[in-house]
Structures are given as C-alpha cells and as structure tokens.
Amino acid sequence: MSEMLTLDAFEEASVKVKEVTQETKLVESPFFSEQSGNRVWLKPENMQRTGAYKVRGAYYKISTMDPDELARGIITASAGNHAQGVAFAASRAGARSVVVMPTTTPLIKVERTKGYGAEVVLSGDVYDESCDFALELAEREGLTFIHPFNDTTVATGQGTIAMEIVSELPLVDTILVPVGGGGLACGVATFAKLYNPKIRVIGVEPAGAPSLTRALEAGRPVKLGHANTIADGTAVLEVGDKVFPYLQENLDDVICVPDDELIVAILDMEENHKMIAENSGLLTVAALKHLAPENRRVVSILSGGNMDVITMSSVVSHGLIQRGRIFTVSVLLPDRPGMLVKVASAIAEANGNVIKLEHNQFVSTNRNAAVELRVTIESFGEEHKGQIVEALRAAGFDPEVVQTAL
Numbered sequence: 001m002s003e004m005l006t007l008d009a010f011e012e013a014s015v016k017v018k019e020v021t022q023e024t025k026l027v028e029s030p031f032f033s034e035q036s037g038n039r040v041w042l043k044p045e046n047m048q049r050t051g052a053y054k055v056r057g058a059y060y061k062i063s064t065m066d067p068d069e070l071a072r073g074i075i076t077a078s079a080g081n082h083a084q085g086v087a088f089a090a091s092r093a094g095a096r097s098v099v100v101m102p103t104t105t106p107l108i109k110v111e112r113t114k115g116y117g118a119e120v121v122l123s124g125d126v127y128d129e130s131c132d133f134a135l136e137l138a139e140r141e142g143l144t145f146i147h148p149f150n151d152t153t154v155a156t157g158q159g160t161i162a163m164e165i166v167s168e169l170p171l172v173d174t175i176l177v178p179v180g181g182g183g184l185a186c187g188v189a190t191f192a193k194l195y196n197p198k199i200r201v202i203g204v205e206p207a208g209a210p211s212l213t214r215a216l217e218a219g220r221p222v223k224l225g226h227a228n229t230i231a232d233g234t235a236v237l238e239v240g241d242k243v244f245p246y247l248q249e250n251l252d253d254v255i256c257v258p259d260d261e262l263i264v265a266i267l268d269m270e271e272n273h274k275m276i277a278e279n280s281g282l283l284t285v286a287a288l289k290h291l292a293p294e295n296r297r298v299v300s301i302l303s304g305g306n307m308d309v310i311t312m313s314s315v316v317s318h319g320l321i322q323r324g325r326i327f328t329v330s331v332l333l334p335d336r337p338g339m340l341v342k343v344a345s346a347i348a349e350a351n352g353n354v355i356k357l358e359h360n361q362f363v364s365t366n367r368n369a370a371v372e373l374r375v376t377i378e379s380f381g382e383e384h385k386g387q388i389v390e391a392l393r394a395a396g397f398d399p400e401v402v403q404t405a406l
Contacts, residue, residue, distance in 0.1 A: 037293020046305025060157030149181030150240025159187025180234030
C-alpha cells in the first residue's frame, strides 16, 4: 500500500483544506437517537462549499501538483459532486479544468460545474463511460487526470472529515460513512484507526450497487454487471484498487441499504432537521436502524446535498406514500346525486384531507349500478389511514386501497 495515508499527511491535508472549506460542525439528533437507540450526531457535509465533501480531496490533490502539471490543465470525470470540487479547486489554482460528465447528468449540476470555471464535455450514459473518454482526452491533450476516488492523495483530503469528527467528539464510538468508489471511506476509516483503533467505522452502500461487498467477498475489486439505485452518487460498478486495501484493513463492517429505506430517511431528515441531503448522502442515516441499540456515540456522515428539485419532489412523494401519509382508495357507488358528498363527508369526519378525485363512469356497462371514484387522501400515517378506510366502510362503502402515483 502507498505510504500516503499517514497521520502527518492527514494533518497537512487538514491545514490545507481549511483554506477553502466551510465549518460543518456536528449536529446532535434527538430524533434519530430515539429511533436508533444510540446517541446520534450528523456530520453535515451537505452544507459544505460546492455542496459536498468532494472539495476536500480535490483541493488537497491540486495543492500537491507541481506547476508543470497545473500548466497542462486538469481533467476529471464525474456525475456531479467531484466535478464541482475539481472545478472550484482548479479555478483557485489558476488552472484550466475539463470535466467529462454523463449525458444523463441533471442540467443544474452541469451549469454549476461550468459556474465554477470548468469546461464541461458530455459523453457516455454512465460514469464509467465518461471516465474512459476523460482518460482518452487526457492522453490526447496532455491533461492531468484526477480520479474521483481511486487516488490516495484525494482520499487523504477526504479523511480530514474524520479529523474534525474526533476533534469535536473525542469519545465517538462509531462512524458511518457512505461508500461508492471507496475514496471517502478509505480516508475516514484509515485516519480513525490511526487515531484510535477502538473507533468502529462502518461503510454503507446502496443494495443496488454493492461493489464493496462483492469486493470483500472476492478479496479484490470486482466489476458489477450493473447498478440500480436512486443513490446515483454511489452507483459505482467497481471500488478503486488503490483504496481497496485500506478498506479491507480498516472498515469494521459494511451495511447495504435498499432504496425504500433511503426514501424514508430523506423524509425524516427534511421534517426533523430541515436539511436537504442527496440520496447517497443519506445512506448513513438509513443505516442507523441496522445498528444494535447500545447507546453508542454514533456519527453519520451526510456526504452531500446536491439534489435537483425534480428528484427531490419525486422522492418526497414516494416517502409520503410509503409512510401511509398519502394513499388512494377506489370506491364503487351508484351514479346519482349526493353520493360524492357522502364520500367526502365520511373522509372529512375522519379528519382526512382529499387532494385528488378521479371519476370513472365507464367502469361498468350499467353506470346507474356503479361508477368508480378514486380518491387520493392525505393522512397522518398508517394508523390514521386505517381509520379513514373504516369510516368509509361505516358509511356504507367498500373502499379498496390502490397504489398511489403522484
């Protein structure tokens, strides 16, 4: 393994990144503490400059480059957070930066990357294809390539997060860190173990892209056939071979989180902490329920907050549906005056709130016998949802709960 990840290197990186990073002090969470049976703090890197932790590794890496490398220009591949970190850091160093992004990258991330001074090239449908093109372009134009995660210098910069955690919470028992390619987890876990081997460091990755889990099973990085997860920032097919040995040595465990648990975590974060974190950034919050309730001091790293509003709207809607706070019932009723009022009154008396109505007169050939009314209702949760359904039954209807799609 490289000798780069040492306490001296972490100290040097910490001093350097403080030139540009914003303070992201720990936030104690009574809500998640009660939910998990542990004492929980959040490390809000979603509030970091450029909206994610990536600026740390990018800035430190560029600070170590010699003038010739900078003069040639810098190139990288990224779907968002690393792109913005490199663009910002390169601009500070007075260097040209080129960022290759997938063609599917949301426009807001493309525009923000350009706003930090980068030249953006859209190529490939996924990160891996963009990375291949970036490497070709680097060779053709003589640019200096910065890998988003498979680089120990970059990982050292990311590890400064752990230095700040132990500075604020010296008796931390457990640190939860998101895993995609492994750079953040490499830096955080390596520093934590160098500082205090008793600190448990647990990696958290999406169940739809378990690249680290597969690598640990095989004893080496292996490439997944595909990735299928809403946590796009950690949808990496293969962990970095340069950081993998550190992950093997320093991570105590890995938790895989399914997308449906992520959706609920986003809702909980917005309602209880009024903070927006992207899907990958909330992996560690979703993982809290997988820990034993042992009253440990646990820090969840929120790695980023760059989520476009359309994705946010979709995720919040699905979270409300999953919690039973929005649901749809189908009711068959005779097509005659007063029936709609009767349905609405039953819902109102149970304190339900109607947010959408659909009336289908053609569900039966005899509309006098039955037409279908689909009612989308807002409730306080599963228990209240059940009360509304029972109220409709008591009013003489036979409601069927159907899948809601907003």
